[in-house]
Amino acid sequence: MSDPTGNGTAGAADPADVVEQLGRIGVVPVAEIPDGEAAASLAEALLGAGIPCVEITFRTAAAADAIAAIRKSHPEMLVGAGTVLTADQAAIARDAGAQFVVTPGFGPAVVARCQAGGLPIIPGACTPTEIQMALDAGITVVKFFPAEAAGGVRYLRALGGPFKGIRFVPTGGIDASNLADYLAVPGVLACGGSWFVRKEWLVGRDFASVTAAAAAAAAIVAAARAGAA
Numbered sequence: 001m002s003d004p005t006g007n008g009t010a011g012a013a014d015p016a017d018v019v020e021q022l023g024r025i026g027v028v029p030v031a032e033i034p035d036g037e038a039a040a041s042l043a044e045a046l047l048g049a050g051i052p053c054v055e056i057t058f059r060t061a062a063a064a065d066a067i068a069a070i071r072k073s074h075p076e077m078l079v080g081a082g083t084v085l086t087a088d089q090a091a092i093a094r095d096a097g098a099q100f101v102v103t104p105g106f107g108p109a110v111v112a113r114c115q116a117g118g119l120p121i122i123p124g125a126c127t128p129t130e131i132q133m134a135l136d137a138g139i140t141v142v143k144f145f146p147a148e149a150a151g152g153v154r155y156l157r158a159l160g161g162p163f164k165g166i167r168f169v170p171t172g173g174i175d176a177s178n179l180a181d182y183l184a185v186p187g188v189l190a191c192g193g194s195w196f197v198r199k200e201w202l203v204g205r206d207f208a209s210v211t212a213a214a215a216a217a218a219a220i221v222a223a224a225r226a227g228a229a
Protein backbone atom coordinates (compact mmCIF):
# COMPACT_ATOMS: atom_id res chain seq x y z
CA MET A 1 0.00 0.00 0.00
CA SER A 2 0.99 3.62 -0.26
CA ASP A 3 2.77 5.41 2.54
CA PRO A 4 0.65 8.47 3.41
CA THR A 5 3.04 9.48 6.13
CA GLY A 6 5.96 9.90 3.77
CA ASN A 7 8.24 8.70 6.54
CA GLY A 8 7.97 4.97 6.13
CA THR A 9 5.71 4.46 9.13
CA ALA A 10 2.53 3.44 7.30
CA GLY A 11 1.40 -0.14 7.18
CA ALA A 12 -0.29 -2.60 9.46
CA ALA A 13 0.62 -2.52 13.12
CA ASP A 14 1.24 -5.64 15.15
CA PRO A 15 -2.03 -6.29 17.07
CA ALA A 16 -0.13 -7.39 20.19
CA ASP A 17 1.91 -4.21 20.06
CA VAL A 18 -1.21 -2.05 19.78
CA VAL A 19 -2.77 -3.81 22.75
CA GLU A 20 0.42 -3.44 24.75
CA GLN A 21 0.63 0.27 24.00
CA LEU A 22 -3.02 0.99 24.77
CA GLY A 23 -2.71 -0.93 28.01
CA ARG A 24 0.35 1.02 29.00
CA ILE A 25 -1.25 4.39 28.20
CA GLY A 26 -4.51 3.45 29.95
CA VAL A 27 -6.77 5.96 28.22
CA VAL A 28 -7.85 6.35 24.61
CA PRO A 29 -8.77 9.89 23.59
CA VAL A 30 -11.84 9.68 21.32
CA ALA A 31 -11.61 12.80 19.18
CA GLU A 32 -14.18 14.17 16.77
CA ILE A 33 -11.89 16.44 14.84
CA PRO A 34 -13.43 19.41 13.01
CA ASP A 35 -10.73 19.80 10.36
CA GLY A 36 -7.39 18.37 9.36
CA GLU A 37 -5.57 21.50 10.48
CA ALA A 38 -6.38 20.82 14.14
CA ALA A 39 -4.75 17.39 13.94
CA ALA A 40 -1.10 18.18 14.62
CA SER A 41 -2.01 20.54 17.47
CA LEU A 42 -4.20 17.86 19.02
CA ALA A 43 -1.33 15.38 18.86
CA GLU A 44 0.99 17.96 20.41
CA ALA A 45 -1.48 18.63 23.23
CA LEU A 46 -1.88 14.93 24.03
CA LEU A 47 1.84 14.24 23.89
CA GLY A 48 2.33 17.17 26.25
CA ALA A 49 0.13 15.33 28.73
CA GLY A 50 2.00 12.05 28.29
CA ILE A 51 -0.69 10.40 26.16
CA PRO A 52 0.87 9.17 22.90
CA CYS A 53 -2.29 7.82 21.29
CA VAL A 54 -5.52 9.09 19.77
CA GLU A 55 -8.63 7.66 18.17
CA ILE A 56 -9.93 9.91 15.40
CA THR A 57 -13.61 9.21 14.78
CA PHE A 58 -15.13 8.95 11.34
CA ARG A 59 -17.91 11.26 12.50
CA THR A 60 -16.47 14.14 10.52
CA ALA A 61 -15.26 14.34 6.95
CA ALA A 62 -11.84 15.35 8.23
CA ALA A 63 -11.08 11.98 9.84
CA ALA A 64 -8.86 10.44 7.16
CA ASP A 65 -6.92 13.68 6.60
CA ALA A 66 -6.43 14.07 10.35
CA ILE A 67 -5.12 10.52 10.71
CA ALA A 68 -2.67 10.98 7.84
CA ALA A 69 -1.59 14.37 9.21
CA ILE A 70 -0.79 13.00 12.67
CA ARG A 71 1.06 9.98 11.31
CA LYS A 72 3.23 12.38 9.36
CA SER A 73 3.72 15.11 11.97
CA HIS A 74 3.98 12.88 15.05
CA PRO A 75 5.06 9.35 14.10
CA GLU A 76 5.51 8.54 17.78
CA MET A 77 1.73 8.69 18.24
CA LEU A 78 -0.40 5.55 17.99
CA VAL A 79 -3.30 6.61 15.77
CA GLY A 80 -6.59 4.76 15.49
CA ALA A 81 -9.75 5.29 13.49
CA GLY A 82 -13.00 5.31 15.45
CA THR A 83 -16.71 5.07 14.70
CA VAL A 84 -15.85 2.98 11.64
CA LEU A 85 -19.19 1.69 10.43
CA THR A 86 -18.47 0.25 6.97
CA ALA A 87 -15.83 -1.89 5.33
CA ASP A 88 -15.10 0.98 2.95
CA GLN A 89 -14.36 3.30 5.86
CA ALA A 90 -12.00 0.66 7.26
CA ALA A 91 -10.12 0.64 3.95
CA ILE A 92 -9.99 4.46 3.90
CA ALA A 93 -8.70 4.45 7.49
CA ARG A 94 -5.98 1.97 6.61
CA ASP A 95 -4.91 3.93 3.55
CA ALA A 96 -4.72 7.07 5.71
CA GLY A 97 -2.31 5.28 8.01
CA ALA A 98 -4.58 4.24 10.87
CA GLN A 99 -2.86 1.69 13.09
CA PHE A 100 -6.04 0.29 14.58
CA VAL A 101 -9.79 0.53 14.11
CA VAL A 102 -12.53 0.90 16.72
CA THR A 103 -16.20 0.28 16.02
CA PRO A 104 -19.22 1.00 18.24
CA GLY A 105 -20.75 -2.45 17.66
CA PHE A 106 -19.78 -5.77 16.15
CA GLY A 107 -19.96 -5.41 12.36
CA PRO A 108 -18.86 -8.63 10.64
CA ALA A 109 -18.04 -6.87 7.34
CA VAL A 110 -15.84 -4.27 9.02
CA VAL A 111 -14.13 -6.92 11.10
CA ALA A 112 -13.46 -9.04 8.01
CA ARG A 113 -12.03 -6.10 6.07
CA CYS A 114 -9.72 -5.13 8.90
CA GLN A 115 -8.51 -8.66 9.43
CA ALA A 116 -7.94 -9.17 5.70
CA GLY A 117 -5.78 -6.03 5.70
CA GLY A 118 -3.91 -6.95 8.87
CA LEU A 119 -5.39 -3.95 10.67
CA PRO A 120 -6.01 -4.49 14.40
CA ILE A 121 -9.69 -4.01 15.24
CA ILE A 122 -11.38 -3.37 18.56
CA PRO A 123 -15.08 -3.94 17.95
CA GLY A 124 -17.82 -2.76 20.24
CA ALA A 125 -19.47 -5.39 22.41
CA CYS A 126 -21.78 -4.89 25.35
CA THR A 127 -23.59 -8.21 25.63
CA PRO A 128 -22.33 -11.76 26.15
CA THR A 129 -23.55 -12.62 22.64
CA GLU A 130 -21.50 -9.83 21.08
CA ILE A 131 -18.44 -10.90 23.04
CA GLN A 132 -18.89 -14.45 21.76
CA MET A 133 -19.13 -13.07 18.21
CA ALA A 134 -15.82 -11.34 18.78
CA LEU A 135 -14.29 -14.54 20.15
CA ASP A 136 -15.54 -16.45 17.11
CA ALA A 137 -13.68 -13.92 14.96
CA GLY A 138 -10.48 -14.47 16.95
CA ILE A 139 -10.77 -11.14 18.78
CA THR A 140 -10.05 -10.86 22.49
CA VAL A 141 -10.04 -7.07 22.97
CA VAL A 142 -13.44 -5.34 22.72
CA LYS A 143 -14.79 -1.86 23.31
CA PHE A 144 -17.41 -2.05 26.05
CA PHE A 145 -19.82 0.56 24.70
CA PRO A 146 -21.85 2.47 25.79
CA ALA A 147 -20.28 1.78 29.17
CA GLU A 148 -22.27 3.94 31.56
CA ALA A 149 -25.62 3.61 29.79
CA ALA A 150 -25.25 -0.17 29.48
CA GLY A 151 -24.83 -0.70 33.19
CA GLY A 152 -21.47 0.73 34.10
CA VAL A 153 -18.91 -0.84 36.35
CA ARG A 154 -21.33 -3.30 37.97
CA TYR A 155 -22.46 -4.69 34.62
CA LEU A 156 -18.88 -4.85 33.32
CA ARG A 157 -17.76 -6.80 36.39
CA ALA A 158 -20.57 -9.29 35.72
CA LEU A 159 -19.55 -9.62 32.07
CA GLY A 160 -15.99 -10.32 33.13
CA GLY A 161 -17.12 -13.42 35.06
CA PRO A 162 -17.42 -15.84 32.14
CA PHE A 163 -15.03 -14.00 29.83
CA LYS A 164 -11.77 -14.19 31.73
CA GLY A 165 -9.56 -13.92 28.67
CA ILE A 166 -11.28 -10.84 27.25
CA ARG A 167 -9.75 -7.38 27.62
CA PHE A 168 -12.22 -4.50 27.70
CA VAL A 169 -11.94 -0.88 26.60
CA PRO A 170 -14.93 0.70 28.36
CA THR A 171 -16.09 3.84 26.55
CA GLY A 172 -19.17 6.04 26.76
CA GLY A 173 -19.95 8.25 29.73
CA ILE A 174 -16.50 7.93 31.29
CA ASP A 175 -14.78 11.00 32.70
CA ALA A 176 -12.41 11.98 35.50
CA SER A 177 -15.06 11.15 38.10
CA ASN A 178 -15.39 7.46 37.25
CA LEU A 179 -12.19 6.61 35.35
CA ALA A 180 -10.51 5.04 38.37
CA ASP A 181 -13.56 2.84 39.03
CA TYR A 182 -13.38 1.40 35.52
CA LEU A 183 -9.60 0.92 35.62
CA ALA A 184 -10.08 -1.14 38.77
CA VAL A 185 -12.30 -3.68 37.01
CA PRO A 186 -10.42 -6.90 36.16
CA GLY A 187 -9.91 -7.25 32.43
CA VAL A 188 -9.98 -3.53 31.66
CA LEU A 189 -7.16 -2.70 29.26
CA ALA A 190 -7.78 1.04 28.92
CA CYS A 191 -10.71 3.44 29.01
CA GLY A 192 -11.86 5.50 26.06
CA GLY A 193 -13.61 8.82 26.03
CA SER A 194 -14.04 12.31 24.71
CA TRP A 195 -14.03 14.11 28.04
CA PHE A 196 -10.45 15.28 27.70
CA VAL A 197 -10.63 16.04 23.96
CA ARG A 198 -13.96 17.83 23.91
CA LYS A 199 -15.19 18.84 20.50
CA GLU A 200 -15.69 22.48 21.49
CA TRP A 201 -12.04 22.68 22.54
CA LEU A 202 -10.94 21.33 19.17
CA VAL A 203 -13.26 23.68 17.28
CA GLY A 204 -12.11 26.63 19.40
CA ARG A 205 -8.43 25.64 19.20
CA ASP A 206 -8.30 25.49 23.00
CA PHE A 207 -5.49 22.96 23.17
CA ALA A 208 -4.41 24.13 26.60
CA SER A 209 -7.67 22.72 27.96
CA VAL A 210 -6.95 19.43 26.16
CA THR A 211 -3.52 19.17 27.72
CA ALA A 212 -4.81 20.04 31.20
CA ALA A 213 -7.67 17.54 31.11
CA ALA A 214 -5.49 14.88 29.46
CA ALA A 215 -2.80 15.32 32.10
CA ALA A 216 -5.44 14.89 34.80
CA ALA A 217 -6.58 11.68 33.11
CA ALA A 218 -3.00 10.42 32.87
CA ALA A 219 -2.52 11.13 36.57
CA ILE A 220 -5.60 9.05 37.41
CA VAL A 221 -4.20 6.17 35.33
CA ALA A 222 -0.83 6.44 37.06
CA ALA A 223 -2.46 6.42 40.51
CA ALA A 224 -4.64 3.44 39.59
CA ARG A 225 -1.67 1.49 38.25
CA ALA A 226 0.47 2.35 41.29
CA GLY A 227 -2.34 1.16 43.56
CA ALA A 228 -2.73 -2.07 41.62
CA ALA A 229 0.99 -2.85 41.60
Ligand code: 3PG
Binds near residue numbers: 193194195
Ligand atom coordinates in the same frame (compact mmCIF):
# COMPACT_ATOMS: atom_id res chain seq x y z
C1 3PG B 1 -17.28 6.92 21.30
O1 3PG B 1 -17.53 7.20 20.14
O2 3PG B 1 -16.41 6.10 21.61
C2 3PG B 1 -18.07 7.54 22.37
O3 3PG B 1 -19.04 8.41 21.84
C3 3PG B 1 -17.26 8.28 23.36
O4 3PG B 1 -18.08 8.42 24.46
P1 3PG B 1 -18.03 9.71 25.36
O5 3PG B 1 -18.22 10.88 24.44
O6 3PG B 1 -19.17 9.56 26.34
O7 3PG B 1 -16.70 9.73 26.03
